[in-house]
Amino acid sequence: MNEHVDGRKLRFEHRRDEVLRAATEHALDHGLAGLSLRKVAETVGVSHATLVHHFGTKDGLVAEIVDLVLARSLTVPDLADDDPDPLGTVWERGTSDDGRRYVRLFTAITGHAMHGDPALRDAVARSMRQRTALLAAGLTRHGCPEPEATTLATSLLSTLRGLLVDLLVTDEEERVHAAFADLAAELERRSARWRPASSPTPG
CATH class of the missing domain: 1.10.10.60 (Homeodomain-like)
Structure with missing residues (x-):
């Protein structure tokens, strides 16, 4: 039948x-x-x-x-190259209702990966390398010297992941958003050193 x-x-x-x-x-x-x-x-x-x-x-x-969840976690697929505040855009998407769903599952996946599932561990490692490379390329486009870009991208992604997990676990919006604002301000101070004195600040 x-x-x-x-x-x-x-x-x-x-x-x-x-x-x-x-x-x-x-x-x-x-x-x-x-x-x-x-x-x-x-x-x-x-x-x-x-x-x-x-x-x-x-x-x-x-x-x-x-692979799909990891690709969308801490990533904005349609992020424009000329976005004046790419870090803010990633944070806004990551803390949206839909973004939190992806981050929550991403966190669960990384937990399984750390407990020895080889397939998940490889997928998470691959995703982290891809996300880091994408962010490093974006930082370079915004003037970051290439030798610094990968290190800074690693630091930013690690901090963003930690803040998002903190937000998901504690639901303490004001404290965590303030910490992100501090991170963004520090990046802005650092990026000011990349621009020639005559270049305007993006925004």
């Missing part, structure tokens, strides 16, 4: 990226613990066979969810 295929299921059948985004939404809402292809298929509204076709196994699906 042929399985009935409703309109939603047909819509997902050949849209792998859309299936992945929907599966990621499931993970953002429920976490990765206890994740199964059948549970995701039921939530997303596709057949189990469709998930197997697109991702092979649960581990294959989880790996891609992890």
Whole structure:
């Protein structure tokens, strides 16, 4: 007997990226613990066979969810190169309701990674290197000397991760936002040394 295929299921059948985004939404809402292809298929509204076709196994699906979540954590995909306040934009997105969902799952993923899951550890390490390289390139575009860019990017990302985790755990908005403002002011003081005396301050 042929399985009935409703309109939603047909819509997902050949849209792998859309299936992945929907599966990621499931993970953002429920976490990765206890994740199964059948549970995701039921939530997303596709057949189990469709998930197997697109991702092979649960581990294959989880790996891609992890990559997507890590790519969006502490990253603004559409951040303009000429954004006058890229750090502020990243912070604003990260502390938004949607951003907090990604940061929360990112934090859970890194926790699993530190407890020895090789696949997650590799994914987290790869993501950290990518995020650091992207931020270093952005700092260089804003005038940071190349020898300093990677070190500064590492420091900024580590501090941002710590502040976001603090905010998620304590919910103490005023204190954590004040700490971010202090970080941003220190970066502005440092970046002032990169610009020639005749160059205007971005903003």
